[in-house]
Amino acid sequence: MMAPSSENKEHFVLEREYFQKLLDTLIQRGYRVVGPTVGEGAIVYTKLNSVADLPIGWTDEQDGGAYRLKKRDDQSLFGYVVGPQSWKKFLLPSALRLWQAKRVGKSFQIIPEDEKSQKFAFVGVRSCDMHAIAIQDKIFMNGQYGDSHYKSRRADAFILAVNCGKAGGTCFCVSMNTGPKTTFGFDLAMTEVLEGNRHYFVAETGTELGAEILHTTPHKKANKEEIFYADDVIKKTAGQMGRSMDTTDIKNLLYKNYEHPRWDNVAERCLACANCTLVCPTCFCTTVEDVTDLTGEHAERWRKLDSCFTMDFSYIHGGSVRSSTKARYRQWMTHKIATWIDQFGTSGCVGCGRCITWCPVAIDITEEARAIRESEPNLKRETAEGAEKTTHNHKEGI
Numbered sequence: 562m563m564a565p566s567s568e569n570k571e572h573f574v575l576e577r578e579y580f581q582k583l584l585d586t587l588i589q590r591g592y593r594v595v596g597p598t599v600g601e602g603a604i605v606y607t608k609l610n611s612v613a614d615l616p617i618g619w620t621d622e623q624d625g626g627a628y629r630l631k632k633r634d635d636q637s638l639f640g641y642v643v644g645p646q647s648w649k650k651f652l653l654p655s656a657l658r659l660w661q662a663k664r665v666g667k668s669f670q671i672i673p674e675d676e677k678s679q680k681f682a683f684v685g686v687r688s689c690d691m692h693a694i695a696i697q698d699k700i701f702m703n704g705q706y707g708d709s710h711y712k713s714r715r716a717d718a719f720i721l722a723v724n725c726g727k728a729g730g731t732c733f734c735v736s737m738n739t740g741p742k743t744t745f746g747f748d749l750a751m752t753e754v755l756e757g758n759r760h761y762f763v764a765e766t767g768t769e770l771g772a773e774i775l776h777t778t779p780h781k782k783a784n785k786e787e788i789f790y791a792d793d794v795i796k797k798t799a800g801q802m803g804r805s806m807d808t809t810d811i812k813n814l815l816y817k818n819y820e821h822p823r824w825d826n827v828a829e830r831c832l833a834c835a836n837c838t839l840v841c842p843t844c845f846c847t848t849v850e851d852v853t854d855l856t857g858e859h860a861e862r863w864r865k866l867d868s869c870f871t872m873d874f875s876y877i878h879g880g881s882v883r884s885s886t887k888a889r890y891r892q893w894m895t896h897k898i899a900t901w902i903d904q905f906g907t908s909g910c911v912g913c914g915r916c917i918t919w920c921p922v923a924i925d926i927t928e929e930a931r932a933i934r935e936s937e938p939n940l941k942r943e944t945a946e947g948a949e950k951t952t953h954n955h956k957e958g959i
């Protein structure tokens with residue numbers, strides 16, 4: 562997917578020196594501003610107090626099973642791709658206390674968790690991650706699996722998207738139709754431009770609130786040249802994808818191949834470590850754990866992120882349904898890019914590449930899908946003539 566033309570939309574320019582003012586406005590309005598910083602040898606998300614917290618002048622190099630930070634030769638604020646964390650760190654925390662129980666006489670009093678209202682401002686949301694948030698919104702904001710904790714964290718979240726200025730070695734958002742330009746879901750979206758001696762952001766507003774926040778910060782209407790440079794940044798990023806996935810009729814490709822020998826092949830390499838599910842911005846499976854203290858006076862129930870790669874995950878009365886690594890990898894990949902479509906009307910993969918980068922043995926979902934497809938030449942020919950494309954499920958706003 563190429564970046565949509567920017568010709569008909571109103572664009573503004575915010576000079577780099579005013580980015581702090583933008584953060585200040587969000588902080589003054591009571592937002593808990595979170596975004597990228599350098600920590601633990603990677604770009605991670607944390608509370609931001611100032612522009613100095615951003616990964617100024619840093620970038621990342623990524624490949625299968627490999628990630629390293631590197632200095633850039635400029636002072637870009639958002640010159641990296643994506644790190645191991647996604648916004649689910651805040652929307653779907655890895656551990657969340659649900660309630661406590663306190664002994665009162667011979668009984669227990671349940672104390673529901675009184676989660677303080679969390680008014681987040683997410684700074685630096687990439688297009689693939691905006692799609693991932695939209696997928697989780699669809700599941701947790703409403704409907705059968707609506708989740709009050711997710712809703713309270715998501716409802717008032719301000720989204721400042723930043724379009725990618727470079728693609729990583731494991732990115733494949735273009736083939737998933739999920740990037741690199743953010744096209745929906747944001748309050749404000751920006752493209753960082755470093756051109757000659759100038760450093761500025763070309764901004765689009767997505768909501769009235771986004772416009773209001775922008776108007777608190779010195780800015781001007783963008784001219785044609787500035788818009789051209791911003792579009793060019795996105796165009797170049799789209800041309801740098803490290804990976805691609807052919808999604809043509811991918812659902813049926815996997816449904817037809819439950820017994821494909823490739824599942825044995827990948828099982829010989831997979832450590833069932835669960836890294837891929839933990840870094841994936843759309844994986845959301847959880848478990849609950851009850852804990853008590855030694856006095857027997859106090860107990861707590863916690864919700865924790867779980868993974869279909871653990872034996873316990875599919876334990877049902879007497880044994881695990883998916884006891885082999887082969888069964889667990891097949892379950893994960895088939896769910897991500899096939900059964901998810903039947904369940905939620907969209908692919909569960911947004912092409913961020915995290916599962917490839919953070920797999921300790923460099924297993925690559927695009928490569929596994931390709932290996933299965935290449936053994937199915939007829940399917941490829943039939944569907945190339947216009948059958949369903951999974952990427953069509955990644956509609957705006959999902």
Ligand code: SF4
Nearest residue numbers: 841910911913914916
């Ligand atoms: S399956 Fe991998 S590439 Fe796809 S969204 Fe999850 S982590 Fe990203």
Ligand code: SF4
Nearest residue numbers: 831832834835837920
């Ligand atoms: S595919 Fe890689 S990251 Fe995922 S469980 Fe297997 S070894 Fe771990």
